[in-house]
Amino acid sequence: KSFFFFFALTIIHKSNPPILSSLSLRLPANLPNQHNIMAARKPRCNFKECKNAAQRIIGDCTFCNGHFCDKHRMLESHACSGLEDCKKESHARNADKLNSERTTVIKGV
Incomplete structure (x- = not known):
């Protein structure tokens, strides 16, 4: 100011x-x-030798805290170190959801 x-x-x-x-x-x-x-520099993709600009919200990886372009934003494409943790977390989330939606048989009707 x-x-x-x-x-x-x-x-x-x-x-x-x-x-x-x-x-x-x-x-x-x-x-x-x-x-x-x-001027402030635009954030660049953290993938090895990629020089593309990082995407603002969708390019932020919460597992490795990296910032990636639209080509490398998926966990598999930038070989994320937290890929296994992500798979375990989503498996547990899906198992909880399926268990909560399980129907029970009412006997004696």
């Missing part, structure tokens, strides 16, 4: 010095140089 405020003040100061003096504001001597400010 403060950078943009001071940047605007430098523009005002260079274009019309009396405005700045009438506001009685002083610019700091150590304003950052525009050339030193770099």
Whole structure:
């Protein structure tokens, strides 16, 4: 926030010095140089030598905490270290679901 405020003040100061003096504001001597400010880099795919951009939400692997492109986002395609844990977890979840939906036979009707 403060950078943009001071940047605007430098523009005002260079274009019309009396405005700045009438506001009685002083610019700091150590304003950052525009050339030193770099844009944030886009996250890249964590798969070996892939240079594609990582997908935002669907490219995040919760098992290995990696960020992957649309080609490597599946556990099998990026050889995830948590693949076995994922299979065990989904097997247990499915078993619980099937047991809860099991029908029982009512005898004596």
